[in-house]
Amino acid sequence: DAGVTQSPTHLIKTRGQQVTLRCSPKSGHDTVSWYQQALGQGPQFIFQYYEEEERQRGNFPDRFSGHQFPNYSSELNVNALLLGDSALYLCASSLWDRAPHFGNGTRLTVT
């Protein structure tokens, strides 16, 4: 079982650019959540996808958007990147009423 996989592992972008991060959930999981972890902070919930729809959203601007595909994999898109978007982006997958499992994350640096 590969667990939750994320790509890429590291990414460097310039302010104003757009970025797409990818996540494959743990086998058998149907729900994908995205979290942002700034340096020295705990992960912050961005949004969650289930049955290809955004089910919940945290306190993040519309520049953050996502998608879930029929195979349950997911993408996180961030437009108009700001320096403050530099962080570790974590994907977590779960089944109903089960604890989320996390991937290794994508380290995004915005310069």
Next chain:
Amino acid sequence: AQRVTQPEKLLSVFKGAPVELKCNYSYSGSPELFWYVQYSRQRLQLLLRHISRESIKGFTADLNKGETSFHLKKPFAQEEDSAMYYCALLYNTDKLIFGTGTRLQVFP
């Protein structure tokens, strides 16, 4: 508002000493709480879930609704316990609210 507080950024103990990592929460409903652990260069891993009442790697945590706490305890710390520990509250069934984490350092 829902909130998880971990008051200690760093906790240092010697091997064999007892460990208690503190976690307090603010939530008006019936809480579901977790402890996640992140070892160096590894992903966040689930350590404990309060409804399962398991003991994992010698760690236990009891939910105290009166004190709104979910402290993580281990009677005898091991060097391999050195890691970052996060307490988290499950909100609206699926959204985890994390504390800022406590780094545990266990010295030989």
